[in-house]
Amino acid sequence: MAVDREWWQEAVVYQIYAQSFNDSDGDGVGDLPGITAKVDYLDELGVDVVWLTPVYDSPLADNGYDIRDYRSIHGDYGTMEDWERLRDALHARDLRLVMDLVVNHTSDEHEWFERSRRREGKYEDYYYWREEPPNDWESLWGDSAWTYDEERGEYYLHLFDVKQPDLNWRNPDVRADIYEMMRWWLEKGIDGFRMDVINLVGKPDPIPEDPDGPRWGGDHFATHETAHEFIREMDDEVLSEYDVMTVGETPRVSVDDARKFTTEDGLDMVFQFEHMHVDQHPEDPWARTEFDLREFKRIMSRWQTGLGQGWNSVYLGNHDQPRTVSRFGDDGEYRTESAKALATFLLTLGGTPFLYQGDEIGMTNVPFDTLDEHRDVWTHDEIEAALDTGRIDSFDEIADQVNYWSRDNARSPMQWTAAENAGFTAGEPWIKVNPNFPEINVAAARGDRDSVLYYYRDLIAVRAEHDAIIYGDYSQIAAENDDVFAYTRTLDGERVLVVIDFVGRAGRFALPDGVEREGLELLVANYGIADPDPTEIDLRPWEARVYHDE
Numbered sequence: 001m002a003v004d005r006e007w008w009q010e011a012v013v014y015q016i017y018a019q020s021f022n023d024s025d026g027d028g029v030g031d032l033p034g035i036t037a038k039v040d041y042l043d044e045l046g047v048d049v050v051w052l053t054p055v056y057d058s059p060l061a062d063n064g065y066d067i068r069d070y071r072s073i074h075g076d077y078g079t080m081e082d083w084e085r086l087r088d089a090l091h092a093r094d095l096r097l098v099m100d101l102v103v104n105h106t107s108d109e110h111e112w113f114e115r116s117r118r119r120e121g122k123y124e125d126y127y128y129w130r131e132e133p134p135n136d137w138e139s140l141w142g143d144s145a146w147t148y149d150e151e152r153g154e155y156y157l158h159l160f161d162v163k164q165p166d167l168n169w170r171n172p173d174v175r176a177d178i179y180e181m182m183r184w185w186l187e188k189g190i191d192g193f194r195m196d197v198i199n200l201v202g203k204p205d206p207i208p209e210d211p212d213g214p215r216w217g218g219d220h221f222a223t224h225e226t227a228h229e230f231i232r233e234m235d236d237e238v239l240s241e242y243d244v245m246t247v248g249e250t251p252r253v254s255v256d257d258a259r260k261f262t263t264e265d266g267l268d269m270v271f272q273f274e275h276m277h278v279d280q281h282p283e284d285p286w287a288r289t290e291f292d293l294r295e296f297k298r299i300m301s302r303w304q305t306g307l308g309q310g311w312n313s314v315y316l317g318n319h320d321q322p323r324t325v326s327r328f329g330d331d332g333e334y335r336t337e338s339a340k341a342l343a344t345f346l347l348t349l350g351g352t353p354f355l356y357q358g359d360e361i362g363m364t365n366v367p368f369d370t371l372d373e374h375r376d377v378w379t380h381d382e383i384e385a386a387l388d389t390g391r392i393d394s395f396d397e398i399a400d401q402v403n404y405w406s407r408d409n410a411r412s413p414m415q416w417t418a419a420e421n422a423g424f425t426a427g428e429p430w431i432k433v434n435p436n437f438p439e440i441n442v443a444a445a446r447g448d449r450d451s452v453l454y455y456y457r458d459l460i461a462v463r464a465e466h467d468a469i470i471y472g473d474y475s476q477i478a479a480e481n482d483d484v485f486a487y488t489r490t491l492d493g494e495r496v497l498v499v500i501d502f503v504g505r506a507g508r509f510a511l512p513d514g515v516e517r518e519g520l521e522l523l524v525a526n527y528g529i530a531d532p533d534p535t536e537i538d539l540r541p542w543e544a545r546v547y548h549d550e
């Protein structure tokens, strides 16, 4: 079977959280020249695409997901010339650059909002304004989703922070302005967009009263049918003219909606969230439930097989989630083995893998000591709301849970060396450096052929060489096994078998009847292996093996 190839299907994406990657000028904040200085590192790792989180002008209420000017770069990160140099440095090494598109909302300091609050001409209806809040929706972070604006004398909707008013996508002028801005970036030679909470742009009309139901406003309509319409229009008007990659961040998306987005509406792929909820309490955002591997396998397998002709994305962490190895692996005794096991998983599933900065060296959650050490607006908003409503009496009551879930775990500076501040900055870092940097850092990983970093490099290379890993059919085996995640990927005559101890206690694993074992050869493993026969394996904690036959 001839495969229909797309570069973004074969790519491995590396996500850079700009504030925390590399600081070139000693102000404690990562910046664009800092990233440019590390392009060789990315090239060596073997990734193909960089997704850069927002570096646009912004008051940084939500670390740049609150954009004040879509067409300029925030001074902390450098200048537009710095951005162009980064683009060129990436392109010179055949790496592509994907920008974050944040258009469900702007900053309240964006010119559109300022003009809207003054009811200026066409801007009057650029946002959701109401004389009275039509419902009691909350923002994602716990306070009311409707805030009164003195100047306009009305309430506006914000599904996120009070400084992130939601744009009114029903207004064609809003959409036209957004499309023009997208074209502007595309003409600057970018290679795609990661689209922030893009399934929230379609909202019901009128905004419903919804007296009952979930607390977060977004839960009342994600994914609304107009989200499909608007994204299809965006594709017709803009994206279809360019050979770029698009990935929509789509909270609460169902497999059916994801299939529609990726087969009918023009998105290349979406980020689904079901596997991110597997250990999260449905009502209490800070409570952690026990990880249930069978449930996790069901979810991942449904997404592997449910998209029809649509394409999948795969991720285990990003700037909004705890560190991958602390969450799904073991960040203590088996940190290295489990980080490699998770790498094996990320890079052998169907769909484009998204690797988050630092995961390639097995960076862990941060031991935060006080609330003050947290920088994230979400953490502070949630805690304030919980204190206000009497849900908690003090932060200490939920400190452990907050420290576990905090998005700042993933936002601590990239650990480059064992030198001061992990080699991230010569100044005072904007956020706490994980104190484990003397052991866990890129320089140490480079000096150790058995490191997580080398394993990623090897696996990324293996992935690129095997079409079955990229395009093969997925089939889960041993679905009832509580400890092992195992599957095959098959394309024409080629077959890849993956066996991973996903909980660190597997023991003996017997390949189920019906799985042909003849001809399977070991391709990659995270432990030294004396007996490569896959028929009966005595799996060591977090052992991962990839076999192959042709």
Ligand code: GLC
Pocket: 062, 065, 066, 102, 160, 196, 197, 249, 319, 320
């Ligand atoms: C997305 C971003 C997150 C941000 C939110 C609001 O979920 O990934 O960081 O806070 O949207 O823009």
